[in-house]
Amino acid sequence: MSNKFFQPDRSKYPSMKDDGTLDVDLSSQKYTKIWLGPNHPGVTGNMAVEMTLGGDEIVQAKTHVGYLHRGFEKLIERRLFVQGFPTSIRMCVAEPDTNEYLIARSTEELSGLTDRVPEMAEWLRTLALEMARLQGLLRGVPGQAGTYSLGIGVQWGVYLRDLILDRFEELTGARVYHMYIIPGGVRGLLPSGFKRRMEDNLTDIDDFIVRIRKLIFHNSVFKSRAVGSAVIPKEWIDKFGIVGTNARASGVKRDVRKDNPYLKYSELDFDPPTATDGDVYSRTWVRWQELVQTVDLIRQIMAKMPEKGDIRGDMPNALHWKIPKGETYVKLESGRGEYGMYYVTDGSSKPRRVNLRGPSYTHAIAVLEKMLINTNIADVHATMVSLQTCPPEIER
């Protein structure tokens, strides 16, 4: 679908000045300003984009965050090392387990007790992380079509995600905030029959994967909306610090699971999918492939993991755990990209500083603001979702 006829000459559009202000005189009445969010069904989470419009197109966008700010980093500074993990999991609700892993791993590393984490716990952590990725993708892949109002896929996806949440519930005792990965290990073995039920669900998901491919990727209207929309050029990757699927869709293969293997990923057989175009379609396509891969990974994990084992190593008493002064940066690959935590201890029983580095920090502010310029407002939501913005990890 070429719309060349409708592509105006944008050279006279205002651009952003170096200091971030816009070369736009709002009082000239040439531009309108509208807000997308925070009360808006199209916004991922609770954030706002302040858009200055010239007609139907955006001349300037500003991301406003902080609606979900709870001051986690401050709160964790007030909590014991063990108490930190229930708090941390709420940092990002989309893939909560990643936060837990980061805080657990940072704590273990700085206290020098990494070796005490049992093998079984490592496998279970890997499983939990992959399940978290799976449930995120089950929402995310059809969700991209959902932004163009193709709601059916979302409905299927959320249903299947719910099945995975059921498995989570069985394994961890909770649906969304699992609080499963605790410093030192995990909080439960696989219940009996778990693998069989999981396999049932994976079979359903296999069916879903085929259906969703037919529904989305062979859909002329979806293609006409997504192809060529919101392109991330390859040279932006380093310039903006773009990671994860967003980078891989532009042809830069970066995946922490491969680059700096953690947990059991070095024992698993997978290859991160990539694409070249860097547009919405490519990002969705990469995510779809990742969905396929995650299902495969979960099968691999369940086949390779031991049947029995300890779930938690001997750790210091939860009430008096103290960690000597030190700092570290631990990262993992979440569904949105490199997800890291800068963790500083000072010898007391509470962390000195915890700083979460979510990929959305870059994607939803610097990249989004840049990318939205000259887009139609109809595409804002799709762009946002295709970058997988998750506001809580920006403001924490």
Next chain:
Amino acid sequence: MKQQTRNNKRINIITMNIKDILTPFTAWSKVVQDPVTIKDPLTREAAPRYRGFHKNDIDMCIGCGTCEDICENQAIDMVPVEGVETKSGDSGLRPRIDYGRCCWCALCVDICTTNSLNLTNEYTWVDADPEVFIYTPGVDKKSWDDKEDGWQKPVPNYHFYGQKRVHMGELHADERKDSFIEFVKGYSKEQAEMEADRCVSCGICTATCPAHMGIPEYIAAVRNDDMEEGMRILYETNPLPEICGRICTHKCEDVCSVGVNGDALSIRWLKRYIADQIPADVEKYNEILYTKDIKKNDKKIAVIGSGPAGLSAAYYLGLLGYSVTIFEKLPEAGGMMRYGIPSYRLPYDQIDKDVDYILSIGVDIKYNVNIGTDITLQQLNDDYDAVYAGTGLHLGRSTRIPGSDHKNVYQSVDLLRDIVTGAPVPVEKKIVVIGGGNVAMDITRSMARLQMEKYGEVNVIATALEDEEHMPADREEIVEAREEGCDVIPAYGPQEVIIKDDKVIGLKVWKCLSIFDETGFNPKFDESDERIFEGDMVIESIGQGMDLSYLSEDIKAKMEFGPRGRILVNEDWQAKGLPWLFIGGDIIEGPDVIHGIANGHRGAMSIDEFLNQGR
């Protein structure tokens, strides 16, 4: 599926073809499938492990408050509830949970020392009134109280604090049974810190400890490696840490909340660890404990007996500035601690370490003074403002069975004292000990050592009325005695010392079925199960009596006595009838060092109050 991922084949998307228009319609095939909706979501059961609402078995719960400590949201309050009494080992408090705070992390369940607090998998609680969401599980009845499923403490090997006690190094039985060298090695720094780390700082033990020592606080000092602070905490309530650290009956460990589902904390060994870290240097002690210059007042106190009660009273009186003089009958201080406890358990230099410090704060001691003969009690009353008597139980009690008056039937207290003073101790080849208490074990093991020295082998039988579980001796004492080759045979009652040719040849015993009935002490025996324990000498160790010979008749006349000759004291430890005489220690509480120390402390306070009444 897999193949597609691997090949990463990009489908051709640019050309718009008819396929791209038709394939999406495949989605309509779903219309003939049944909906996947849950029919009745309102009654849906959550997973068996689901973390729903709390329930608490209030009979099992001991109100240790660990759940409150671990809760990062301050959602838990410990509150008194009706029907639960505050008693030793149970604070009488129960957790009340604020569901306006809870985040259902279940850390409270994971750390619960008694496993009484659990989560059910019930999850629906809707109300228009926000005030109802504070409740005490187990007390406020809820519909989910009887639910079985829900979050329980994960298994296996999932603990928030160490379940296993750090092993205390000991000399092996073969090494120790021929000498009186102290066989418990004491903790190293790592061990002590590891053991201290297991403490959950609940403080339940403090109430049970007769001296109400600040146990969690000094354990915290061990954790923080701050021995001086630890020492200060110890001396707040206990001036004999070295001694207590070795031979305390550690009632605290019985109620330790960590011990409910694991090994109780070795509170005693940790106390010993703290005391051991400070060198035996009174200067240093004075510095740490801020007792270098104590303001003296003009009051004088006499203390009779330098046992735990006497020393404790003297120390605390000394701290308050009184001039204290201790009168000791024996040549060295320590009382029963020195003369009743064998040195493999409590070496003399450790007694000296504690005693020296007490003396260093200005307490005077007079040895070999026998009240009643050398100086009368009345004289003390005249010379001093108050008198504290902690005279202890130094007389052995006899079983009064036939043959017990034979010369080869001994009292354990006498033998133990003789071992210390160096008096000759008769050691026969085969020895039978009657009694199952700690003193019985002491004499058993001491005799075993002497036998080892003399004959190169151990042949001691210790027998007790009580069965294995109910023997009053500490468990480890019995175990160690057995390790050392002694034969501990519980649940037999002595009936007769068999004497042949004026020589003791054994002890006849019957199987004991029960000890107490409704009338009190009234043992029942199975006469058919009769055994004879062979022995050349018999040692009776069934309890001690007090020696009240220092009380003159006129003083006795003023005092009040209870059943079985017990001295009656009021709650301030004043002897009833004699306001200037304060009595404490074993004669009041029975044989126990920590009770003695507590008595001494409280006696000292009472004396202080008594003397300052006029002010």
Next chain:
Amino acid sequence: MKSLIERVSTKYNLQEVVQQRDNLVFAYVDKELAIDMVTYMRDYEGYAHFTLMSCVDWIEDGKFQLLYLLNNPETKTEFGIKVAIDRDNAVMQSAHHLWEQIWTYQRELKEAFGIDFPGSPRVDEDFVVEGWDDMPHMRRDFDTNKYAEETYFMREGRKSYDPATYMREKLYPKQPVTAKKNKDEQ
């Protein structure tokens, strides 16, 4: 990694170099050299990916510790460049020209710690909080609990008892404390 550390150490006079993991190094650099070094690392050592900019408040030393965490996608290693800046006069040279997203971090740090980055775009705009009139909220001396108690409403009717204290009141209210008294006097 080792050769890199040696090379950079001498060049920029690094202090307190800590190799936390095989692929992670933290080191202090002088404030004046920091931006220079970050640029050098980006342009010559392949640390082209900017991961994180963070700050730790070492209130005892009166310092803020700024961190520039760089990632080398080729060697898959990370280098944390730390800068100590004065807490009372918290100003740092802006690095917004190096990577496009850094101004966001600087804007956040301005708000959360009160560190100024002159010249950084939109550095004075509110980031996560709105209408904040207290001290920057991530500073250590800001007591969030106190603030919350004063500002927001807590539900009344809650009272907790400490088991040990409660048992003391119930079971042995007359427990004497001598040594404490003595200690207090001295």
Next chain:
Amino acid sequence: MTIYAQLGYTFLGLFLVLNWGMLMSATFRKIVARVAGRHGIPIYQPWIDLVKNAGVRTTLSHGTMFYLGPVFRLTGAVGMFLFMPALVGIGNEHWLNFSFQGDIILILYFQLFGMLGMALGAGEGGQPHSAIGIGRGLAQHAAVELPLTLGILSLAIQYQTLSLVDIANAQQGGILNWTLFTNPVASAAIMLAALGAFGHSPFNLVKAPNEIPIGPPTEYHGSYLGILMSSGAIIHVMEAALFMNLVFGGATSWIEFIIKTFLIYFYSIFVGVVFPRFRIEQSVVWFFKLPLVLGIIAILIYSF
């Protein structure tokens, strides 16, 4: 037939159409729900919603036109009904409503009238989202109108009339007499335009809640919304009836009316469920491509 009897029949018809419209929308929501794998709303939900909306206490106004917007919309809907023959054929004269020669033009006018009224009202609401929605709506309407009008024009040439009743009556007597078969090109143009007229995906950017919440009706609430809902129900049936009369041979009984309108409406749903929506300029371009070309061909065929 007296004018009063005619009025009576018309009101009865309006009542039937209103309820049928609501039932139909509920049914379709249930069908779509089933594709998604769920049960969906209770079938009587639209009526409850209507009562609920009538019961909303707060009534805010942004001016006269804000009031009049829904009224215009309702007028448009009722106007479409008034001049639309519900049932045709022999014996159904009393269900012809007020249709007369040239009523197609009037119906098309009322179709636009409702929309314009809505646009004015929503514009008065002062919501930029409404304004954006209006802009999009009118643009799309214009794009839809062109192939639709061309198709209808082709039909007018074919049947030599602008009376809907005549066009429908001309198609009686067997399925092969339907315009669908007699004039497939024009039918195709009309039916493709119908997709736009129904306003379902992929041509529903006007009210897209994901992009702008939620277009023209953003500010409307309570009774206003109730009026909008009921006029929406009527309009949907009427649009279907229009295409039924134009292309599918009209209806001779209410049963036939119900089946045909249902199927025609279903056709738009059938497409809408599986396709995302176009951006507005894409949808305009889309209508200017195939449907417009087909419309022109249809005209050409019958012009020469």
Next chain:
Amino acid sequence: MNELLKKAEANASTKEEKSFVRPEDEEREVIAPDGSIIKVNPIYDYFSGEKPSVEKPNKGVVEKFLNWARAESIWVLGFGTGCGSIEIPPLMTPRFDAFRFGVQMRPTPRQSNAFIISGYLSVKTLKRVIRSYEQMPSPKYVIALGSCTINGGMYYDSYSTINRLDKYMPVDVYIAGCMPRPEALLAGFVKLKEIIKSGKGEGANLYAENFDEYKANQKKVIKDWNMPDYNW
């Protein structure tokens, strides 16, 4: 308040233009629950433009019938204020299908009659929530999810989140949990229906009656009252 407003205020106070302000819009002082006196300037502070008025319910059967309809047609504002909103998609999708219960999502406050406060509210969001709430037509209902709305929950000590929702707006139903499951949320809807049917869901009127107190509480936490030019 932004600079412009301050300037305008300063100008206004110098001249005697203040008399043009309607009496109910004049700046006044109200007493907050903690005893402190707070200045309220209705023109700037009341987002809805004017003080809401009590709208009396009808009498007898009519109101009962309307209440039944309101209960069976709950239109929820699609404003995900906190983490609990992650459970809204499952609720509206095949697994739980809240549509069966007459629950639907609406994208604009004007068309909604129920507000789900899905957990914690940061002060920044609270401001928007209040505005949305005031925009909703009466009768309106508030469902509060989870611990955070009852007594602060996990974030009881956070400088950024409020602790008790009922201090800032009337709440009809609380659902315990962190976060509550969709099933519990459905149970909440059932409870809300009961409340509405029994005629107790008069939160909107409660808000209008105690408007000054609610405003005083809101004012206590929301320091910056200047609303960006939102339009929804």
